[in-house]
Amino acid sequence: MTGKKLIPPDEALSLLAAPIAPLAEEYLAVLVMALAVRLNRGASNYYLKHFDISMADYRIVLALGLAKDLNISAVAASADVDKAAASRSLRALEQRGVVELEQTATRGRAAIVHLTQAGRELERALRKSSRQRERRFIAGLTDEERGQAVALLKKLIGGVPRMNKE
Numbered sequence: 181m182t183g184k185k186l187i188p189p190d191e192a193l194s195l196l197a198a199p200i201a202p203l204a205e206e207y208l209a210v211l212v213m214a215l216a217v218r219l220n221r222g223a224s225n226y227y228l229k230h231f232d233i234s235m236a237d238y239r240i241v242l243a244l245g246l247a248k249d250l251n252i253s254a255v256a257a258s259a260d261v262d263k264a265a266a267s268r269s270l271r272a273l274e275q276r277g278v279v280e281l282e283q284t285a286t287r288g289r290a291a292i293v294h295l296t297q298a299g300r301e302l303e304r305a306l307r308k309s310s311r312q313r314e315r316r317f318i319a320g321l322t323d324e325e326r327g328q329a330v331a332l333l334k335k336l337i338g339g340v341p342r343m344n345k346e
Contacts, residue, residue: 200214201214208336209343212336219317220235223235223238223313226309226313227306227309230309231302231305231306231309233302233306234269236259236261236265236266236268236269237269237272237273237278238306239259239260239261240255240259240261240266240269240270240273240279241273241278241279241295241299241302241303241306242259242303242306242307242310243255243258243259244258244279244293244294244295244299244303245295245300245303245304245306245307246258248294249292249294250292250293251290251291251292251293252266252267252270252281252290252291252293253290255270255293270293273299276298277296277298277299278295278296278298278299278302279293279294279295279296279299280293280294280296281293281294282294
């Protein structure tokens, strides 16, 4: 159990369907953050309810399904979570029997993380659920619009360092 509290369904739906604030109409970064908050809030509630898993745990399990033999730093980078969050999640996932950490002599103190059989089953279920949710999310887009959205979002992510330059 993650210890996180579920938002009641009616409250969650009203938060997710809230109108876009005027500030988001004025600033693209605020609009992108509004989208991110809604996606995160909905996903967090969904995966907690259906899989009893936090968003950091979710991202780590999916990342481990894509890449093998990662150390904790590489898991954190692959899941796009900070190392401290990755360490906490990995400890919780290990206790649940989802991952195992293998200490290796060849890599110094670095532990290699593996999904267990239960972890591989969870990863498959999460991947299936994620694909279904994503299909519903992008249902209003054509294939061309989806490609454009991906390209534009990648371009915007590339601009973040320029935005944050002092």
